[in-house]
Amino acid sequence: MTQSAESWDEGTPKRLYVITGGRQPPEQAAIDLVTLIVARTPPQPGMKREHAAILTMCHYPLSVAEISAYLGLPFSVVTVLLADLLQATHIEARDPVPAAALPDITLLEEVIRGLHKL
Amino acid sequence: MGSTNSDALTGPRTEHVLPSSAATAVKVVIVGGFGVGKTTMVGSVSEIPPLSTEETMTQASAGIDDNAGVEGKTSTTVAMDFGRISLNEQLVLYLFGTPGQERFWFLWNGLFEGALGSVVLVDTRRLDTCFDVITRLEDRRVPFIVALNSFPDSPKHEIADVRRALDLPDSVPLVECDARLRESSRDVLLTLMHYLRTLTAAQETL
Numbered sequence: 472m473t474q475s476a477e478s479w480d481e482g483t484p485k486r487l488y489v490i491t492g493g494r495q496p497p498e499q500a501a502i503d504l505v506t507l508i509v510a511r512t513p514p515q516p517g518m519k520r521e522h523a524a525i526l527t528m529c530h531y532p533l534s535v536a537e538i539s540a541y542l543g544l545p546f547s548v549v550t551v552l553l554a555d556l557l558q559a560t561h562i563e564a565r566d567p568v569p570a571a572a573l574p575d576i577t578l579l580e581e582v583i584r585g586l587h588k589l
Numbered sequence: 590m591g592s593t594n595s596d597a598l599t600g601p602r603t604e605h606v607l608p609s610s611a612a613t614a615v616k617v618v619i620v621g622g623f624g625v626g627k628t629t630m631v632g633s634v635s636e637i638p639p640l641s642t643e644e645t646m647t648q649a650s651a652g653i654d655d656n657a658g659v660e661g662k663t664s665t666t667v668a669m670d671f672g673r674i675s676l677n678e679q680l681v682l683y684l685f686g687t688p689g690q691e692r693f694w695f696l697w698n699g700l701f702e703g704a705l706g707s708v709v710l711v712d713t714r715r716l717d718t719c720f721d722v723i724t725r726l727e728d729r730r731v732p733f734i735v736a737l738n739s740f741p742d743s744p745k746h747e748i749a750d751v752r753r754a755l756d757l758p759d760s761v762p763l764v765e766c767d768a769r770l771r772e773s774s775r776d777v778l779l780t781l782m783h784y785l786r787t788l789t790a791a792q793e794t795l
Contacts, residue, residue, distance in 0.1 A: 527599075532612075534683060
């Protein structure tokens with residue numbers, strides 16, 4: 472089900488090292504599995520292949536988890552790529568509801584109404 | 590466009606894109622042992638075919654100027670299936686199915702932080718496997734409910750017996766479900782949401 476590039480040895484540390492340039496995910500950056508990413512610019516010539524792919528697939532909002540799935544890359548690698556794009560303001564990140572001890576009632580009722588429509 | 594030269598790195602199919610207005614996502618984590626039906630449950634309510642995000646477990650020393658060493662290193666890939674429900678034009682719910690072993694939870698930074706809550710999916714043929722899960726969620730103060738997935742050959746348990754066996758407080762909802770059925774899985778999620786609403790309301794009146 473996972474789609475990934477055939478031409479690489481997938482998932483090997485070496486390949487992932489090349490993609491991230493050996494960088495670690497930004498320390499506790501505000502990138503969550505369900506942060507929604509939206510492209511602000513189209514892919515540009517000379518861009519890293521993965522950066523361009525992210526911009527293409529995020530024409531409409533897409534969660535980081537989905538980006539990871541479609542790229543066939545680990546979540547941690549995707550967060551590094553997204554941090555690059557965020558810094559260059561090529562993408563916009565729509566943060567999830569801030570973590571709280573308990574979600575608020577208005578939000579829960581919105582979820583309940585949505586589920587009832589299923 | 591055009592800078593990607595293959596279909597390997599394409600995104601969602603047209604019918605699986607979110608509306609531009611999608612502004613906020615929330616998540617629920619479905620926890621359970623191997624083969625308990627997490628992916629089945631995700632798939633039965635998801636509007637997209639379940640996807641999989643992966644993470645690699647490697648030693649932290651990867652990539653210290655020694656390519657040969659890196660190449661020879663063994664890395665384990667752990668996958669986590671997830672699905673999606675658009676609740677309205679702005680709000681999206683993601684469902685993640687994760688194994689019960691706590692060591693996997695750390696692979697996806699913040700999997701539980703910011704989650705609305707959790708569903709512990711239980712196979713009554715293997716009740717003992719979820720004791721640890723329940724303890725860990727309690728320790729992390731993640732609100733959860735327990736759902737018993739019915740398998741054709743499941744022994745018939747009285748709910749009260751299961752509750753006792755799991756040492757589950759009366760306040761925590763315990764429901765039966767058939768993870769293959771959309772309505773049944775939806776009702777499990779609704780049970781969780783109603784429970785969360787009760788918890789929140791109780792806190793607000795303090």
